Amino acid sequence: MPGMGWPEFALVVLAAGLLMMLLARAEVVAARRRGQAAAQLAALERKVDAIAEHLGVVVPDPHHPEVVLLLDQGQQVAAIRQYREETGADLLTAKNAVEEMARRL
Numbered sequence: 001m002p003g004m005g006w007p008e009f010a011l012v013v014l015a016a017g018l019l020m021m022l023l024a025r026a027e028v029v030a031a032r033r034r035g036q037a038a039a040q041l042a043a044l045e046r047k048v049d050a051i052a053e054h055l056g057v058v059v060p061d062p063h064h065p066e067v068v069l070l071l072d073q074g075q076q077v078a079a080i081r082q083y084r085e086e087t088g089a090d091l092l093t094a095k096n097a098v099e100e101m102a103r104r105l
């Protein structure tokens with residue numbers, strides 16, 4: 001670069017490298033926190049489900065008309081995919097929920 005000597009250029013490159021390392025580390029920390037939060041939420045859901053089951057409480061599922069329509073058409077895989085899109089559930093949770101919906105239909 002014109003007007004910039006070797007020491008200045010090296011300092012700019014070093015600063016850019018350090019910034020990239022800090023940003024990468026921040027993303028790793030954020031991902032770890034998201035994973036921890038997801039694990040905590042899953043644990044809480046399991047506990048609430050266990051308490052509800054122990055007490056005999058039936059928690060009604062929200063109505064998912066598109067999922068029901070797909071089940072009526074015999075498209076269980078598509079129904080699971082739709083359920084995941086609507087709820088953000090993981091694959092196993094969606095599969096179990098859709099299978100339960102199919103049993104009730």
